[in-house]
Amino acid sequence: GENVEQHPSTLSVQEGDSAVIKCTYSDSASNYFPWYKQELGKGPQLIIDIRSNVGEKKDQRIAVTLNKTAKHFSLHITETQPEDSAVYFCAASNSWGKLQFGAGTQVVVTP
Amino acid sequence: SAVISQKPSRDICQRGTSLTIQCQVDSQVTMMFWYRQQPGQSLTLIATANQGSEATYESGFVIDKFPISRPNLTFSTLTVSNMSPEDSSIYLCSVEVLAGENGDEQFFGPGTRLTVL
Numbered sequence: 133g134e135n136v137e138q139h140p141s142t143l144s145v146q147e148g149d150s151a152v153i154k155c156t157y158s159d160s161a162s163n164y165f166p167w168y169k170q171e172l173g174k175g176p177q178l179i180i181d182i183r184s185n186v187g188e189k190k191d192q193r194i195a196v197t198l199n200k201t202a203k204h205f206s207l208h209i210t211e212t213q214p215e216d217s218a219v220y221f222c223a224a225s226n227s228w229g230k231l232q233f234g235a236g237t238q239v240v241v242t243p
Numbered sequence: 244s245a246v247i248s249q250k251p252s253r254d255i256c257q258r259g260t261s262l263t264i265q266c267q268v269d270s271q272v273t274m275m276f277w278y279r280q281q282p283g284q285s286l287t288l289i290a291t292a293n294q295g296s297e298a299t300y301e302s303g304f305v306i307d308k309f310p311i312s313r314p315n316l317t318f319s320t321l322t323v324s325n326m327s328p329e330d331s332s333i334y335l336c337s338v339e340v341l342a343g344e345n346g347d348e349q350f351f352g353p354g355t356r357l358t359v360l
Contacts, residue, residue, distance in 0.1 A: 164346065175247075175335055175351040176286070183346060221285060230276075231349060233285045 134159040136224050138234025145212050145241055153237045155222035156204040162224040165198060165205045166231070170219045179220075180207070212241045245270055245340050247352035255358045256326055263322045264355045266336030271316035274339035274347075277309070280354070281332045289334075292319040326359045333357070 135158040145151045157165075163184040168176035182189045182196045182205065189196050193212075198205040209216055219238050223231040246269040256262050266275065275292040289309055290298040298311035313319045323330050336352040 166349065168351070173356075175353045178244075178348060178350060181348060230288060230291070231286075233287075235285050 134162060134224055134226065134232040136222060136232050136234040138222050138237060140237060141235065142238045143240070145239070147212055147214060147241055147243050149212055151207075151209040151212055151216070151239055151241075153207045153220055153222065153239075154204060155206070155224075155234050156202075157224040157232075158203070159224070159226055160200075160203065161226040164225045165196070166223050166225075167196060167207050168221045168223065170221065170236075172218075176221060209239075212239075214241050214243055217241045244348075245272065245338050245350045247336060247338060247350060249334075249336055249352040249355050251355060252353065253356035253358075255360060258327050258359055260326055261322055261324045262326065262357060263320050264334055264336075266319045266321070266352055268317050268338050270340075272338040272340060273316070275313060275319045276337045276339075276349070277311060277319070277321045278335040278337060278351075279332045280335060286335065289321070292321075323357065326357075328359045331357060331359045 138155045166181035169179045170176045180194050180196050182198050193210045195208040219236045221236050222234040225231045248267045250265045277289040278286045280286050288301050289304045290300040292298050292311050292313040294313045310322045333354040335354045337349050339347045339349050342348040
């Protein structure tokens with residue numbers, strides 16, 4: 133089955149700097165890669181996703197890149213703000229919505 | 244997107260008892276899922292809740308422990324049976340929604356925080 137690895141497990145950045153989280157996947161048939169943000173006491177919130185037919189997608193300060201050959205994808209957050217502090221999860225899916233999640237990255241943005 | 248609610252939001256239960264968690268979505272959806280998130284951990288899929296048929300369970304999860312109902316396209320329940328402290332987790336409902344020509348997206352409810360004493 134699919135295996136998703138996520139790094140780093142924790143990431144501390146100064147406000148205004150960029151944050152990058154990287155994930156690798158094992159199943160070459162995976163074609164959908166969402167990213168979720170989970171704040172304390174809340175459910176995961178879909179923030180951006182990318183499908184295997186594109187290499188990059190941007191939404192304001194957030195971007196995701198996908199390298200199908202290397203089987204890795206990354207989340208980039210620019211101009212970080214304190215409200216970006218949360219746990220971020222990557223995931224991969226190849227069929228019928230069965231998402232395999234990475235272990236998560238605790239992002240702390242310090243003012 | 245979809246608006247998903249779960250009841251209860253949290254509960255503290257005694258070992259050996261059972262708890263039923265409800266998930267309600269504001270629109271009809273084909274796919275509904277139940278996940279478990281153990282303290283400080285990632286999300287693990289328990290089962291796919293199928294409307295009109297038995298749920299499809301992932302490896303390590305069985306119907307006797309986690310019975311699931313899906314009476315219609317907007318509602319599902321997950322029961323955690325004969326609970327032990329190891330069942331203390333966040334239980335999350337999710338739904339898959341068609342996001343136009345871009346394909347499907349999956350959204351999560353707020354979760355049910357269960358503590359078993």
